[in-house]
Amino acid sequence: MSEFIVYSVPGSPYGRAVLATLEEKGARYRLAPVAPGTNRSEPHISRHPFGRVPVIEHDGFMLYESQAILRYLDRVLPSPALTPADPRAAGRMDQTMNICDWYLFQGVGNVIGFHRIIAPRLMGLAPDETAIAGAMPKAHAVFNELARLLGNKTYLAAETLTLADLLVAPQLDFLAETPEWAPLAKAA
Ligand SMILES: N[C@@H](CCC(=O)N[C@@H](CS)C(=O)NCC(=O)O)C(=O)O
CATH class of the missing domain: 1.20.1050.10 (Glutathione S-transferase Yfyf (Class Pi); Chain A, domain 2)
Structure with a gap:
């Protein structure tokens, strides 16, 4: 599985949710830090039109919104499953x-x-x-x-x-x- 890139302001709670999920999955990833105050200008605004963090990049696929990211990770990295079957x-x-x-x-x-x-x-x-x-x-x-x-x-x-x-x-x-x-x- 190729590397995940996480664009986030270090310490951001939503960014940490993505990083924690990648840790649980044992995935290969790296944090691409976004400096506080630069999230609403280029290059980040081209990754996220609303200027928020986090955003992930996976094999050229870009995704923002933490819930969408977490569910995407749970689908492409099925083990351990983090969505209950029940x-x-x-x-x-x-x-x-x-x-x-x-x-x-x-x-x-x-x-x-x-x-x-x-x-x-x-x-x-x-x-x-x-x-x-x-x-x-x-x-x-x-x-x-x-x-x-x-x-x-x-x-x-x-x-x-x-x-x-x-x-x-x-x-x-x-x-x-x-x-x-x-x-x-x-x-x-
Ligand atoms: N709905 C977004 C919310 C993300 C969000 O608000 N992130 C905060 C950091 S935890 C942020 O980007 N704040 C920067 C700002 O509002 O300028 C998500 O789920 O990813």
């Missing part, structure tokens, strides 16, 4: 991946993570405490629901690792670097 577990996996994109990232990760980590470290800006406080009710709702879905299991959607865990875990790890993590994790 339809209900697969449905739970898909649901959890959409929770990640629509509720965990949008309005939680991209607000708290941006104002606590990206803005101060990369842009020299003070955290916007009002924006962070405003994101907390949604953050609590998301953490409560992820805790409910996890229940007593080790993994979110099935008894074994799935793409849902690989998508969600880097987002949680990102938030774990912020002071908001403790109250969120405690309540959930």
